[in-house]
Amino acid sequence: xxxxxxxxxxxxxxxxxxxxxxxxxxxxxxxxxxxxxxxxxxxxxxxxxxxxxxxxxxxxxxxxxxxxxxxxxxxxxxxxxxxxxxxxxxxxxxxxxxxxxxxxxxxxxxxxxxxxxxxxxxxxxxxxxxxxxxxxxxxxxxxxxxxxxxxxxxxxxxxxxxxxxxxxxxxxxxxxxxxxxxxxxxxxxxxxxxxxxxxx
Numbered sequence: 001x002x003x004x005x006x007x008x009x010x011x012x013x014x015x016x017x018x019x020x021x022x023x024x025x026x027x028x029x030x031x032x033x034x035x036x037x038x039x040x041x042x043x044x045x046x047x048x049x050x051x052x053x054x055x056x057x058x059x060x061x062x063x064x065x066x067x068x069x070x071x072x073x074x075x076x077x078x079x080x081x082x083x084x085x086x087x088x089x090x091x092x093x094x095x096x097x098x099x100x101x102x103x104x105x106x107x108x109x110x111x112x113x114x115x116x117x118x119x120x121x122x123x124x125x126x127x128x129x130x131x132x133x134x135x136x137x138x139x140x141x142x143x144x145x146x147x148x149x150x151x152x153x154x155x156x157x158x159x160x161x162x163x164x165x166x167x168x169x170x171x172x173x174x175x176x177x178x179x180x181x182x183x184x185x186x187x188x189x190x191x192x193x194x195x196x197x198x199x200x
Contacts, residue, residue, distance in 0.1 A: 001054055001057060004059065006057075006058065008047075008153040009024065009047060009050075009054060009055075009058060009084040010030060010044060010058050010066070012046065012047075013055070013058065013067065013074075013076075014066065014076065014079065016034070016039060016043075017032065017067070017074070017075055017076040018076045018080050018081060018174070019080075019081045019082075020060065020080045021034065023190065024039075024042040025037060025042060026038060026042055026044065026109070028075070028084070028193070029073075030084070030085050031075065031082065031085055031086065032043050032075040032085075032086065032183070033073035033074065033075040034073060034074060034075065034107060035072060036052055036055050036056070036069070036072055036073060036074050037052065037072065039055060039074070040052050040055060042126055047090055054156055055074065056069065059074055065077060065162075065163065066078075067190070068081075068105055068133040072165065075082040077162050077166055078162040078167060079119060079123070080119065080120045080121075080124065081118055081119055081120065083120055084120060084171060086160070086162075087146070088160040088161070088167075089160075090158040090159065090160065091159055091160055091166070092159075093149035093150065093153060093161075093166055094126065094147050094149060094150070094152075095146065095148070095149065095150045095181060096127045096147060096149060097107050097125065097126065097145065097146075097147040097149045097159075097166055098126070098127060098128045098131035098144060098145065098146055098179075099114060099122070099123075099124050099125065099131055099141060099144075100125075100131040100132045100134060100135035100141070100142040100144040100180075100184050101139075101142065101145075101147045101175075102135065102139040102140075102143070103139065103141055103143055105143075106178070106179060109173070109176060110173060111173060111175070112173060112179065113170060113171055113173040113174075113175075113176065114145075114147070114168075114170055114171040114176065115169075115170045116169065116170070120138070120166035121158075121166070121168060121169060121179075122165075122169070122170060122171070123161055123162070123165045123167060124147060124159075124165065124166040124167070124168060125164075125166075126164065126166070128144055128146070128180070130164075131144055131145075134181070142176065142180070143177045144180040144181065145176050145177065145178055145179060145180075146176070146177045146178075146179045147159060147171055147175060147176055148175040148177070149166075149175075152171055152172070152175040152177055155172075155175070157170070157171055157175070163164040163176040175195070
């Protein structure tokens with residue numbers, strides 16, 4: 001498949017299966033699955049000669065961790081912005097997990113913990129570098145947090161393995177440490193203090 005076509009199709013599948021199935025007259029079941037044939041029919045106008053095998057190629061290829069197929073149905077593995085029962089059992093997480101965000105949200109997390117915003121779950125990363133890389137889609141100065149996942153589990157917080165991400169419905173602030181703080185923004189108001197001229 002042409003790389004550009006593949007990328008466009010993958011993004012469209014994410015839109016349908018994670019966010020806007022109704023826009024394409026697609027109905028998901030309670031576990032987030034949709035008929036592959038119905039998806040092909042719904043988006044053929046955007047993709048000339050779209051074949052069912054192209055959907056399967058994406059699900060089984062480099063995007064395998066984004067989608068999964070069960071018989072004649074497909075669903076997104078994570079990233080939903082509406083409630084879906086993924087049917088996942090709680091998993092034993094590693095000792096630490098990581099999350100990064102824009103500087104403007106850092107104090108909200110420090111004071112109130114991690115909660116989902118526009119997604120069903122909070123998405124946590126397995127390493128500090130991966131978390132920072134994800135956040136750099138939104139900011140050049142990400143703030144990185146370390147989640148004491150094992151301690152949180154002992155306190156009753158559930159984590160769900162959707163490798164390469166770990167999902168949770170929220171983490172209290174007591175289990176969150178700031179690892180990397182972004183530098184403060186430059187002052188926008190007021191006069192800059194002038195240095196005194198050197199004495200002669």
